[in-house]
Amino acid sequence: MKVVSYLDVEARPxxxxxxxxxxxxxxxxxxxxxxxxxxxxxxxxxxxxxPYHQHPWEHEAFILEGExxxxxxxxxxxxxxPGDAVFVPPNEWHSFVNKSESTLRFLCLIPSQEV
Amino acid sequence: MKVVSYLDVEARPxxxxxxxxxxxxxxxxxxxxxxxxxxxxxxxxxxxxxPYHQHPWEHEAFILEGExxxxxxxxxxxxxxPGDAVFVPPNEWHSFVNKSESTLRFLCLIPSQEV
Numbered sequence: 001m002k003v004v005s006y007l008d009v010e011a012r013p014x015x016x017x018x019x020x021x022x023x024x025x026x027x028x029x030x031x032x033x034x035x036x037x038x039x040x041x042x043x044x045x046x047x048x049x050x051p052y053h054q055h056p057w058e059h060e061a062f063i064l065e066g067e068x069x070x071x072x073x074x075x076x077x078x079x080x081x082p083g084d085a086v087f088v089p090p091n092e093w094h095s096f097v098n099k100s101e102s103t104l105r106f107l108c109l110i111p112s113q114e115v
Numbered sequence: 116m117k118v119v120s121y122l123d124v125e126a127r128p129x130x131x132x133x134x135x136x137x138x139x140x141x142x143x144x145x146x147x148x149x150x151x152x153x154x155x156x157x158x159x160x161x162x163x164x165x166p167y168h169q170h171p172w173e174h175e176a177f178i179l180e181g182e183x184x185x186x187x188x189x190x191x192x193x194x195x196x197p198g199d200a201v202f203v204p205p206n207e208w209h210s211f212v213n214k215s216e217s218t219l220r221f222l223c224l225i226p227s228q229e230v
Contacts, residue, residue: 001187001209002202003195027200028175036226037152039175039200060143060154062222064179072116080118085142085154087117094116107177109224111151 002032006041014042014050021048021098030112038112044068044096044104052095057111059088061096066104071095080106117147121156129157129165136163136213145227153227159183159211159219167210172226174203176211181219186210195221 004027011023021044028039041064044050052071063084069077070086073093080086080096086106088094098104119142126138136159143154156179159165167186178199184192185201188208195201195211201221203209213219 001185001193001204001207002200003185003193004200005198006200007198027177028202032202033204034173034175034202036173037175037224039177039224041200058149058151060149060152060224062142062154062177070116070118078116078118083120083122085117085119085121085156087143087147087149089116089148092116107222109152109154109175 002028009041011043016051018051018053019049021045022050034112036112037109039107039109042096042106042108044098046098046101049097050095052093054091054093056090058090059086059094059108059110061086061088061106061108064105064107066098066102067100068104069097069099071097117143124156126158131166133166133168136160137165149227151227152224154222154224157211157221157223159213161213161216164212165210167208169206169208171205173205174201174209174223174225176201176203176221176223179220179222181213181217182215183219184212184214186212
């Protein structure tokens, strides 16, 4: 069993094209023996956003803190806040945008074989 | 894209043997097209606990609220609180125990093919 606070995991800048003020902490991964899916914690600063992009794998996200929006396939903005679960199906265009003056923090899990 | 507050998902009692004051909300599942893994939110009342048990699939959990302990394979209690990620490898014995006077709330994800 592994128990770790997200605060004790290094936050690394996300440098993908289109990412604005985003960091990622990998909380559970293949390195722990997790063969099926991977838990990451993202933080997006005020005015920041994850890239508007698509990929063949799904996201399962959960908003921990902050107020923001998920931009969907049609570029509609879906408001999100603490306690919201978000499922992004494979191949759907999406972005997480911070709409507040404080950090938007969320978990985002993906299948382990993906990036 | 699906966006849902955990509060808008029905909390159902967990009736497995050994469960004490535990409810489960299934936030993301195969019903949403999530073929790889499933997101559930558990609430354990004061004095409650999930069953001390084992199974061939892993858990990836994240503590949202409350103070408790994860009982491990050797029956040692690992304290957990908000912001802690917990990985329970396949086949390891485990239980989540509420050690506080308020609700222990956590996400727990499992591979989709499991119960």
